[in-house]
Amino acid sequence: MSIELVHIGFGNILAMSRAIAIASPNSAPTKRIIHDGRNNGKVIDMTSGRRTKAVIFTDSGHIVLAALAPETIASRFQTTRPGIIAKPEPSEGANEP
Numbered sequence: 882m883s884i885e886l887v888h889i890g891f892g893n894i895l896a897m898s899r900a901i902a903i904a905s906p907n908s909a910p911t912k913r914i915i916h917d918g919r920n921n922g923k924v925i926d927m928t929s930g931r932r933t934k935a936v937i938f939t940d941s942g943h944i945v946l947a948a949l950a951p952e953t954i955a956s957r958f959q960t961t962r963p964g965i966i967a968k969p970e971p972s973e974g975a976n977e978p
Contacts, residue, residue: 887958890949891929895937897958902938903951911936918944 885897904911915936918924924944931948938944947954 885958887954889927889935889937889945889947889954889957891927891931893927893929893947895927895945895947895954899939899941900937900945901940903954904936904938905951906933906936906946915944915946 883898886894887897889895906912906915915924923942924946926946928946928948933946933948935947935949935951935954936944937947937954
């Protein structure tokens with residue numbers, strides 16, 4: 882198994898093979914998870930003092946905070962592994978009158 886490393890801003894690198902999800906930090910449930918993670922020592926702040934724009938959940942239960950947008954991180958990962966992030970397929974009958 883190879884380790885896919887992706888630059889997530891300000892000299893910080895993340896092993897994307899350990900990431901489960903990348904989310905925006907704006908929703909109340911995500912804010913609650915970050916707060917609980919801070920209390921449990923599971924938050925890794927990689928923002929370098931900037932505003933958090935992405936929250937990355939890992940398979941170890943850690944929560945990584947990044948200053949880059951989720952779309953930016955996903956596109957950086959996608960350029961290293963084309964075709965990994967599936968694009969939604971058009972629904973059946975979308976072209977029919």
